[in-house]
Amino acid sequence: MVATTMDQLVSLCKRRGFIFQNADIYGGMQGVYDYGPLGVELKNNLKAAWWRSMVYERDDVEGLDAAILTNRKVLKYSGHEDTFSDPMTDCRKCKGRFRADHIKDGKCPNCGSTDLTEPRPFNLMFKTQVGPVESDENLAYLRPETAQAIFTQFKNVVDSTSRKLPFGIAQIGKSFRNEITPRNFIFRVREFEQAELEFFVNPGEDEKWHEHWKEARVQWWEEQGLPREHINIYKTPDADLAHYAKACYDIEYQFPHGMEELEGIANRRDYDLGNHTKNQEEFQLEAHCHENKDSTTKLAIMDDNNKWIIPFVVEPSMGVDRGVLAVLTEAYTEEDLGEGNSRIVLKLKKHLAPIKVAVIPLKKNNEQIMAKCHEIKNNLLKLGIGRVALENTGNIGKAYRRHDEVGTPLCVTVDFETIEQQPETVTIRDRDTMEQHRVAVADLPRYLKEYFL
Ligand code: ATP
Numbered sequence: 001m002v003a004t005t006m007d008q009l010v011s012l013c014k015r016r017g018f019i020f021q022n023a024d025i026y027g028g029m030q031g032v033y034d035y036g037p038l039g040v041e042l043k044n045n046l047k048a049a050w051w052r053s054m055v056y057e058r059d060d061v062e063g064l065d066a067a068i069l070t071n072r073k074v075l076k077y078s079g080h081e082d083t084f085s086d087p088m089t090d091c092r093k094c095k096g097r098f099r100a101d102h103i104k105d106g107k108c109p110n111c112g113s114t115d116l117t118e119p120r121p122f123n124l125m126f127k128t129q130v131g132p133v134e135s136d137e138n139l140a141y142l143r144p145e146t147a148q149a150i151f152t153q154f155k156n157v158v159d160s161t162s163r164k165l166p167f168g169i170a171q172i173g174k175s176f177r178n179e180i181t182p183r184n185f186i187f188r189v190r191e192f193e194q195a196e197l198e199f200f201v202n203p204g205e206d207e208k209w210h211e212h213w214k215e216a217r218v219q220w221w222e223e224q225g226l227p228r229e230h231i232n233i234y235k236t237p238d239a240d241l242a243h244y245a246k247a248c249y250d251i252e253y254q255f256p257h258g259m260e261e262l263e264g265i266a267n268r269r270d271y272d273l274g275n276h277t278k279n280q281e282e283f284q285l286e287a288h289c290h291e292n293k294d295s296t297t298k299l300a301i302m303d304d305n306n307k308w309i310i311p312f313v314v315e316p317s318m319g320v321d322r323g324v325l326a327v328l329t330e331a332y333t334e335e336d337l338g339e340g341n342s343r344i345v346l347k348l349k350k351h352l353a354p355i356k357v358a359v360i361p362l363k364k365n366n367e368q369i370m371a372k373c374h375e376i377k378n379n380l381l382k383l384g385i386g387r388v389a390l391e392n393t394g395n396i397g398k399a400y401r402r403h404d405e406v407g408t409p410l411c412v413t414v415d416f417e418t419i420e421q422q423p424e425t426v427t428i429r430d431r432d433t434m435e436q437h438r439v440a441v442a443d444l445p446r447y448l449k450e451y452f453l
Contacts, residue, residue, distance in 0.1 A: 364394025
């Protein structure tokens with residue numbers, strides 16, 4: 001059981017600059033959050049770890065960064081215009097609106113009334129206008145998932161890279177859903193980031209790859225610091241599958257508010273490429289596709305027998321914000337140090353830590369010590385280990401406390417001994433053990449490279 005509460009996380013995130021309510025000074029906007037100075041680093045590090053494992057460490061995946069504004073036809077043929085809705089129920093008493101699947105025992109989750117409307121569909125997509133004239137023709141959407149642009153760019157990617165099956169296209173970016181009940185901090189929000197891989201395979205090999213990605217993704221989450229016992233794999237019953245899916249696993253994590261979806265791994269079969277394809281009748285599509293009168297292209301690929309086929313696709317799709325919430329939940333620790341003392345420490349994996357090394361002067365505003373701090377910081381930056389921060393707060397105890405709370409794995413302290421004695425040495429303090437030892441300044445690059453890389 002994870003003991004961390006949402007209140008502890010929300011408070012730490014605001015106090016230390018990880019996550020703020022959007023438009024806070026105007027009372028906030030529901031379901032929209034901004035990442036602060038340390039949140040942006042943590043989120044970038046999580047995305048970099050994903051990109052590294054999905055793109056750089058593989059020889060069969062290419063990247064993409066497509067637009068958020070989405071042509072209406074894309075979401076018409078993907079099925080989102082017709083089906084991307086949650087059935088909603090209104091409470092006639094308190095006027096609250098809730099997802100029908102969140103109503104338990106026929107009672108309003110807010111006031112307990114049983115005077116509820118029948119569930120009605122509610123489309124989750126944000127509409128906007130492209131160009132100055134407001135008309136139906138100029139209607140566009142903010143994408144509700146990053147996946148569709150991967151499908152519509154499939155042919156361009158294949159033609160420009162000469163890829164053969166199996167291969168994947170990876171993308172990280174913002175998605176928008178007008179969620180009815182945004183809740184649980186950054187867990188369910190209206191503007192969020194997804195990291196999605198569309199992995200295209202020969203029909204018939206889809207089930208094998210679906211299993212592969214389920215295992216690979218659980219392992220990746222473990223590498224981000226989530227222990228296996230806090231993860232659950234939920235297989236969606238056939239009746240609850242999304243309109244495009246043949247099968248789906250949810251990787252669930254024990255969030256402070258309960259075991260909930262962190263990442264979905266769907267077998268989308270040939271549904272999307274098929275739907276966006278011209279002359280579908282040429283292909284033996286297993287999926288039921290909309291007839292497409294607008295597409296100019298066949299989203300197909302030549303198989304080993306020189307036959308054009310529409311690949312099946314397996315999609316690991318992670319919510320980046322939910323990932324940030326999960327690693328924070330896991331890392332948050334309150335430690336009793338005895339004699340009435342305690343500390344909060346964020347035991348993030350070192351590759352995720354927003355600040356890798358804090359360089360701290362023992363005495364504030366001492367010119368010689370500060371000059372040495374600057375020199376050390378600039379040298380450490382060259383190692384490419386990530387952010388190295390220079391402190392000048394003057395109170396060493398407070399600086400250690402602050403860096404424990406934001407998860408900085410190592411603090412390097414420069415004191416009088418550093419500048420007065422040869423060879424020059426500094427104190428290195430470890431976040432988790434709080435142990436300190438002296439290291440020669442000349443040895444720092446080797447020491448830190450070994451530690452971080
Ligand atoms: P849920 O059932 O929780 O609404 P979903 O099944 O609709 O999620 P998918 O469409 O599979 O979600 O999207 C893939 C991933 O995107 C999810 O696993 C989740 O991590 C993330 N995600 C989806 N909706 C949101 C949201 N409103 N806020 C934050 N992350 C989201």
